Amino acid sequence: MMKNGLGAVAGPADPAVAGAVGSAVHVRGLRVRRGGTEILHGLDLDLRPGSITGLLGPSGCGKTTLMRVLVGVQRYDGEVRVLGERPGTPAVRGRIGYVTQAAAVYKDLTARQNLRYFAALAGARARDIDEALDTVGLTGLADRRVSTFSGGETGRVSLACALVAGPELLVLDEPTVGLDPLTREGLWATFRELADAGATLLISSHVMDEAFHCDRVLLMRSGRFLAYTTASELLERTGADTLDAAFLDVVRRAGRTEQGEGQ
Numbered sequence: 001m002m003k004n005g006l007g008a009v010a011g012p013a014d015p016a017v018a019g020a021v022g023s024a025v026h027v028r029g030l031r032v033r034r035g036g037t038e039i040l041h042g043l044d045l046d047l048r049p050g051s052i053t054g055l056l057g058p059s060g061c062g063k064t065t066l067m068r069v070l071v072g073v074q075r076y077d078g079e080v081r082v083l084g085e086r087p088g089t090p091a092v093r094g095r096i097g098y099v100t101q102a103a104a105v106y107k108d109l110t111a112r113q114n115l116r117y118f119a120a121l122a123g124a125r126a127r128d129i130d131e132a133l134d135t136v137g138l139t140g141l142a143d144r145r146v147s148t149f150s151g152g153e154t155g156r157v158s159l160a161c162a163l164v165a166g167p168e169l170l171v172l173d174e175p176t177v178g179l180d181p182l183t184r185e186g187l188w189a190t191f192r193e194l195a196d197a198g199a200t201l202l203i204s205s206h207v208m209d210e211a212f213h214c215d216r217v218l219l220m221r222s223g224r225f226l227a228y229t230t231a232s233e234l235l236e237r238t239g240a241d242t243l244d245a246a247f248l249d250v251v252r253r254a255g256r257t258e259q260g261e262g263q
Helices: 063-070 111-125 129-135 151-164 181-196 208-213 231-238 243-262
Strands: 002-004 007-010 025-034 037-047 052-056 077-082 096-099 169-173 200-205 216-221 224-229
Touching: 025 063, 037 063, 037 224, 052 063, 052 181, 052 208, 063 077, 063 169, 063 200, 096 151, 111 129, 111 151, 129 151, 129 181, 151 169, 151 181, 181 200, 181 208, 200 208, 208 231, 208 243, 216 231, 216 243, 224 231, 224 243, 231 243
Parallel strands: 052 200, 052 216, 096 169, 169 200
Antiparallel strands: 002 007, 025 037, 025 077, 216 224
């Protein structure tokens, strides 16, 4: 059971915590060290299939490191299973979509050609290419080379490539940065459709209000989880008017708890 300044917020009775069997993501005692410094401090987590979890916290708190562990590109200590397998193994590599803050696409190809390539890799799981382009607002730019795109447009191509592959687990690092409000809203609607169809999504953000789009939210700071709850429950438990204020309240409570334990 995970504890934090709000008390117990995730335990065996929680539908999001079902153990390794039945969990899309199962993590116990996860630690990551770099250069002798511990970055993640013994994290425990279970994500149920068909859910959207928001990973919220300030820059540098460990969100990207956690995501890199789950997709198999970060060394770690502890127990981690994604879709029932160890991260990065051939059995799950093609079933996970990962969108980094730095776009990973072929700039000498057009947006549509990039999507065709990733759809071909996905095979029967692939979604409609035109639908994916429309979701990220790139229909009008679909046949231009990505090398002519702005940074924000290139990021949207990268996101579309992940969407078109129809992944079972979709890990997104700040996917809505630089998007206009209309495109953001359409994107969250697509995320909900994917979850309703059975996909599991873990989406990082430093924009607290995006938590209202998620089934549950993980609040993270300094390599630790502070809370695992819903946006509404967080407001109710803290008595705050906004999620930003609620997060600050959780941070303060956690700080007082740590001080008390240190005495």
